Amino acid sequence: MERLQQFFTNDWAIQRHDLDCVMALLTPSIVAGNLQAADDFLKQKELVAKAVAAPYLAHYWELDDINLPSNAIAVVYLTGMLYAWETDWLIKTLQAAEANPAVCGIVLVIDGPGGHVTRIDVAAAAIKESTKPVATVVAGSMCSAHYWLGTCADRVFAVSQFCTVGSVGAMCEYIGMKNYFTNLGIDIRDIYPDGADLKNEETRALEEGDESLTKSRLEKVHRIFAETVAENLGIAYDPTLELFRGRVFSADEAVAAGYIDQIGSLADAITWVLTEATSRQAAKLYN
Template sequence: MRMIIAFLLGCLGMFLTTGCAFVSVPLMSAPQPLAEQVLEGEGTKKILIVDISGAIGDQAKGGGLLSRGTPSTVSLVREVLLKAERDPKVAGLILRINSPGGTVTASDIIRHDLLAFKERRNLPVSACIMGIGASGGYYVATAADGITAHPTALTGSIGVLLMTFNVEGLLGKVGVEEKTIKSGGKKDLLSPFRRATPEEERLVQGVIDQFHGRFVDVVQARPGNRLSRHDLLTLADGRIFSAADALAAGLIDRIGYLDDVIASLRDRIGDPDARVVTYFRPGSYQGSIYAESAAEPSMADLLGGFDMTGGGQFMYLWRPW
């Protein structure tokens, strides 16, 4: 309302003066730093819920004329961890995961930041998979001391994905000819304007195999893992697991609800009524332990639509369509 009044007064001033006037009226308020909200509990210590929702990416989601863009998952998690590190009362973290994964790099950065935070603060971290914690979502969960999945959750999908498009035939049908001048034969590798050669596909497969091997390494290194590399490789073919199957396979540690994870963490930190808190951007509302943060990047944002300027992204992702 204040902005509208200021705008109208500015316009009125322009009509009342004989010269020219420029009125600068901000249509959006400046972004505010994260604030804390207590969701439940009255104890001294705090358990922070860190939300990992939607497609995991490292690019901000663009806004419009009257709306501000939202930060990437990578940026938001780093911001949350920096705030938590300055609060000595934060005694434990819960990763509330509801994500099918995302880009390889974004998933890896978040896991790295979580491990670094654990080392600096020396506090317990638990992961709770809600509806889905697959591929990059599961990759992030391996940073926790233990992984709990809801009875109806889906997880797994250990693998790497790269999607590209070939529009060579389409361009030919509409009479458009593409011309690329390049310094080397493979400079336009994965170009959407021509079919990849068998050698190029072999080169890309080599990169995918490296990223897949890293994923297996990460799962094998997670706390509590009891699976051999041979067993993991058998499971790491991209298949999805129900919570029950994941528990039987050894990919998660228990089946339960978010309340169970909170109770377990309260017991570990020695405060039976520890406050459960979350961080939120002023202007949004977090009313319970199930309230999600501001909208995360969608799958369309992650894939970038049909962007012909790039060669695709390597992804730890389930169901990219």
């Protein structure tokens, strides 16, 4: 049930309607008391990372295949809502690609609305610190937490002008359970010693209708998110800019504004990574 607990206790960098959709899918199982079905729903998505090598881009290898050709490209798929345990998998996958001498670069294929904030900064740092070229391909949407990650790459492609990117910002969803239990005739009391007056202060404030502590915490997350994106894009962080206030852009608008690099296919991204890797390898020979 750890995944289910993380789902309800994490802060989010996500588009709200996508969160609502998943909540609608989880709620019937939870209301029916079938928590196992809800937990199974959260872990059913397959996490995919493969490797390709030019010129046969239609053939895939496992990243740990001992027969992986040299100058292979690791292709990592980030689709759907991004959960904290998937971010952990992403970090390990990036580390494996970095350590594999047969892998010369990485392509992130992204189609997602965002997700949990937990360890996103660690995954973002792993992308930015890669010694191998990294490209992002937007296959549908790249919003919120996915935009945080995707813009850390060296170059960002979108397969269509109708792809969407942006939604910079953080949120949390507070679900108060006390009234629910009270209506069931269950008396719940939180009792603290006088010396622990700040214990759970944010939750206690929310129960009293005060959102100020939560907003202050989320503002810190938002600023780190926005400043990371600004650094990735090579622009100054301007809190009045629509990008940093949560606006979503179509891919053609984003290219024009400099929020992604170009319209291009997965093959274009792989070719760019291979070319960049070859250029870096050649530069090392003469330095």
